[in-house]
Amino acid sequence: MTGTLVVIGQGYVGLPMALRAAEGGFKVYGLDTNAKTVEALNSGLSHIDDVSDDELRRGLKNGFEASGDPAVIGLADVVLVCVPTPLAEEGGPDLEAVRMAAGTIGDYITPKTLAILESTTYPGTTEEVFAPLVSKGGLTVGEDIFIAFSPERIDPGNEKYGVRNTPKVVGGMTEACTIQAVQFYTHFVDTVVPAKGAKEAEMSKLIENTFRHVNIALVNEMLRFSHELDIDLWNAIDCAETKPFGFMAFRPGPGVGGHCIPVDPSYLSHRVKARLGYSFRMVELAEEINTAAPLYVADRVRELLNERERSVKGAKILLLGVTYKANISDMRESPADPLAKRLIGWGADVSYHDPHVPQWQPHRAGVSLTSVEDPDQAASVADLTILLQLHSTYNLPALASRAKCMLDTRGVSQNDGRVAKL
Incomplete structure (x- = not known):
């Protein structure tokens, strides 16, 4: 057994990550606040398109277990946070779920644990919002505990690229944090790419999606006048x-x-x-x-x-x-x-x-x-x-x-x- 992992959030990102990590040798607790989700997962019933019931049952045999008890964080060598970050009314991300997860980690975390945020957000969130709550017990980042950001790259419905063969970007708050995070992901991801730091890793995710957003807008704009000009x-x-x-x-x-x-x-x-x-x-x-x-x-x-x-x-x-x-x-x-x-x-x-x-x-x-x-x-x-x-x-x-x-x-x-x- 490689170690113990807790994945907070068992949605379209958290569940696939948890199952791949269990396949890679970790004892994995999938932590979720929804009791019905926890019960269904432990019964072998998946609620995610990309995870079949058979795949989930294999994960249960490999060491995956769903839980609603945050105390399992105290058992963890690594904690992944894969919670939603919807758009808030003022235009930025709603970080309430991130704050709650980070605060819960801070209540139970033990020395030498690695905590990684995967939820998409703006550059600076890991250092300014996530880390202070995780380390609220007085633990020093980079020495007592390790904190990093790694943007999720789950593409629902993609049959070619999954967790293992999609390169994983990782940026820690310190060099030691980056090293710890890289070592963790190499157990079940083929290619791990270290970033200069957490902000660069956060920025990389937004570059990827902004690139697509702008280019789709370009052709959507061109569509209108192409129709007017009788151009296919x-x-x-x-x-x-x-x-x-x-x-x-x-x-x-x-x-x-x-x-x-x-x-x-x-x-x-x-x-x-x-x-x-x-x-x-x-x-x-x-x-x-x-x-x-x-x-x-x-x-x-x-x-x-x-x-x-x-x-x-x-x-x-x-x-x-x-x-x-x-x-x-x-x-x-x-x-x-x-x-x-x-x-x-x-x-x-x-x-x-x-x-x-x-x-x-x-x-x-x-x-x-x-x-x-x-x-x-x-x-x-x-x-x-x-x-x-x-x-x-x-x-x-x-x-x-x-x-x-x-x-x-x-x-x-x-x-x-x-x-x-x-």
Whole structure:
């Protein structure tokens, strides 16, 4: 046995990390405040898309155990914090869960323990917020205890890259902290990349997601005038992608979702404004463009219906795929929410199909919907069918052939009389 690990938070980041560490030889306690989650995990029932019940049961045999008792922290050689950091009303991260986890660690931590924060946040959080609470008992960081930050790189639904084969960035508050953290992760991660310090590790995560946010906003902006100029932007991007250097393809869509792209860059923008007094204009503009993307989809819906002499009010509109990403059940920040709200507000009769979401309450739309059983049949009676996420279960040619009219927001269909690209 390599040692004892406690992973605080058993969500889409914490559970996979806990299971990989157990596979690497650690005795692992998955600490969570939700008693039902703890009970289900110990019964071998996973609540995470990327973790099957069979995989969880193997983890239980390898040394994983879910717990709701924070006293297990006292047994730990290493503590990982994988708790949510949602967007607060003022624009920065809501660090309440981080503070609670850090304070709990401070209540039970023993000398020589390594504590690592993985929750995405702004540069400086580890040193300014996390460490003081963890070391509140008077322990000296870098000598009595070790503290580091390592950004999570979990990509839900990615079958190629997981915990083991995705490089792990680590930055400690001292050189000794970095060394301890690197040594820990090498037990179950193939490549560990030491950063100069905790702030650099925190910044690296925000660079990754800001890069994506800005480039998606670029093509979402280009989409509008490309449509006006009768240019197939998806084809143009495919052509540009043939260049073997100096270009990375991003493609437009109905909007961005999940925690990373629409939320994380705001942490950096908020930090810059709060500490330095000026705006991170690139992020603010990208946020404006990407937030407007679902509303542009609604405008295209109205345009397509008008071409067919049909009003949006009373029109039957079918949404296909309402999660933020294909082949997962995660609904966080899904562009389907603001789109449905706009269409329902215009008086449309909105229905949906999603094999991963049996029930759906579009945010602030005031309705509760149930996924239709047969998307092909539903498409045949809808005035307009909108492809939002191309789940692998969808037979797109069959759906397109049955639909009276289809709006493809992913650019994966051939344009014909019934199918229009965004």
